[in-house]
Amino acid sequence: MSEFAPHRARKRFGQNFLHDHGVINRILRAIGPREGQHLVEIGPGQGALTAGLVDSGARLDVVELDNDLHPRLLAMFGHKPLFTLHKGDALKFDFRSLVQPGEKLRVVGNLPYNISTPLMFHLLSQADCVADMHFMLQKEVVQRLAATAGMNHYGRLGIMVQYWCEVEHLFDVGPGAFNPPPKVDSAIVRLTPHARLPHPADDVEMLEIVVREAFNQRRKTLRNTLKPLMDADAIAAVGIDPTTRPEQVDLAGWVRLANQLAQARPQTAPPSS
Structure with missing residues (x-):
């Protein structure tokens, strides 16, 4: 990594880079990537999670918008036979294009707060090809996703995501785990698309x-x-x-x-x- 100058996190991309190895390992244990699986990482940034994902033996596609990070990611992981970098915007990315017959994608990401909701719904529109999703999000967003009737954070977001998925609020992550530290707490959520909708709507x-x-x-x-x-x-x-x-x-x-x-x-x- 010495050949690369430090990368300054960009506000327009909502970048907060994860650097706490204890948190990184805890996230990797929650995901449990294995050989033979097909993972997609959204916004790999400086590769904090990417290293553990690619070392699992799983096939790994990453989608990164920041052009300045592409050379760094290719230098770190481009020699890995199961690693592929896609340069572009995850909000416009066709995740179905990655799927091979008989498989489903496992999606991972430390999502920028400003695009987290539209990106989740973009993925849910392709939920038929997704096995599960593990995201780092603003803690309040995860509370809204997981809330059920009668809880303070219950509302539109939770209802519509729970229509499509089982939602699990796994654990919280403090600002100190990131560089630069965000002004809010974060949390890890697991979204697992229902094999069969528990309450199918006519429309x-x-x-x-x-x-x-x-x-x-x-x-x-x-x-x-x-x-x-x-x-x-x-x-x-x-x-x-x-x-x-x-x-x-x-x-x-x-x-x-x-x-x-x-x-x-x-x-x-x-x-x-």
Whole structure:
């Protein structure tokens, strides 16, 4: 590494480089990479996790946006036969293009806070080719992902991610594990796409609409917050008290509400001319 000048973390890329070897090893143990698996690391940075992933014997593709890091990563790992560097933006990357017949990807990343949510949903749109995901995220984001009905952090993000995945908040990581240290605590989360959706919606877009509408005014009752979409009788028809607040409704309840609305929609559509 001596031939490379120190890399200055760039705010526009949301870079905070992991350097605590105890945390790095704990993350690697949580992932448990093995020979024969196919891993994808998003934003490998200076290769803190990459070294352990590639040494596992797994096939490893990495996606890095920062051009200045590409020579460093190639110098460190380019000679490894199972290592491939992809230069580009993970938000636009086609992860399905990496999949070979009969396999699924294991995705890993220390995600920049500013792109973590859209990137997760970009991956969930390709969840059929993903075995699991392990991410370092802002602690509050992980709390939102893992929260269930009645918890303080429960809301749109957790509901929609839990629709697609099992969510496990594994452990927290303090700012001192990074260079530069962020101003917030971080946490490791494991997302495992459901082999079979536990509460399949008739129309996922309708589920997104219902949840968004409800949580735009989360302190109001469903009778009031869902008024533009459905009346109190329609809410009660799926076994939910219209005076309930959004944070008290579990995932199964949201799917029932969305299905009720989806089934009613054709009846309210204007007649064709």
